[in-house]
Amino acid sequence: MTENPTGPRRPAVLTRAKTLPAWSLLAAGAVAGGLLGGVYGLAKTPAYTATSYVIAVPNEKSDPASALGFAQAYGRVATQLAVLGDAQVWAGVPVKTLKSSVQTATSPDAPMVAITATSARPDLAADMANAVARALTRHADNTESATHVELQQFARATKPTEPSSASPALTGLVGASAGGLLGGLVLLVRPRRNTEEPGGRPASVPGPAVAADAHGQL
Structure with missing residues (x-):
């Protein structure tokens, strides 16, 4: 059985989210939430x-x-x-x-x-x-x-002319807000970009000895 030297594998969603710009996640969440909220408002029976x-x-x-x-x-x-x-x-x-x-x-x-x-x-x-x-x-x-x-x-109560339930526009707005919030949460939990050298090794930071040697050559 071969072990994974890089540690536990991250979820595919977070891995893909890592490569997307931040604004695209927020926009996608807001658009999807707005569409779902609007559809719910249209499908729900008015009260x-x-x-x-x-x-x-x-x-x-x-x-x-x-x-x-x-x-x-x-x-x-x-x-x-x-x-x-x-x-x-x-x-x-x-x-x-x-x-x-x-x-x-x-x-x-x-x-x-x-x-x-x-x-x-x-x-x-x-x-x-x-x-x-x-x-x-x-x-x-x-x-x-x-x-x-x-x-x-x-x-006496009179026959209402307009529904008291939320309109599709309002439910769409609430859905867009919730979708944008969800997109922001994905941004918080997505993996950070790793800084690597062209050979695949992590970028090295000069140690104290190297820094001192460079200072002596000045």
């Missing part, structure tokens, strides 16, 4: 988002601070089974779809709940957001005598 808003209003037996606290509570229960079970009737989709497609958000300064739904169909996104808002309002009405807070529809 549409619609948001419905409800507001907590205190009655004569309550105060704004209580309404703010109940708005936070309603925001947490809006995606629970008790609310989604009613919302599925108006949305026309199963509870599982509502659970994965609907999110809620509340504000620490305003007694308002934002109910956002996402779907590949713009009309369905608006229907799901409005259905959950309607179901949540009805559940709040059933407990108004105890909470002294009424939940009212503030703004």
Whole structure:
């Protein structure tokens, strides 16, 4: 068995990368990443988002601070089974779809709940957001005598006209950035060029004795 006197063999990719100029690796990575990102953006199904808003209003037996606290509570229960079970009737989709497609958000300064739904169909996104808002309002009405807070529809969700998902141009830009970064990493790990004499031996550096002899001849 013949041993390799030059040590372990480097990967072929790094060996080829050694001979390429630095700018070509960066450019190739950016172009390849941009193409892949653009194709992904074109192939991915666009997503549409619609948001419905409800507001907590205190009655004569309550105060704004209580309404703010109940708005936070309603925001947490809006995606629970008790609310989604009613919302599925108006949305026309199963509870599982509502659970994965609907999110809620509340504000620490305003007694308002934002109910956002996402779907590949713009009309369905608006229907799901409005259905959950309607179901949540009805559940709040059933407990108004105890909470002294009424939940009212503030703004209905409308059918979105543009997708909320990233456009092919944006995904292409992200892909180009990632490809350029990958090309830079290849530059960092590629083998360095060896400095050799024409005979294949490493270039020699004059030692101290040779340098001293040359200095004595001056």
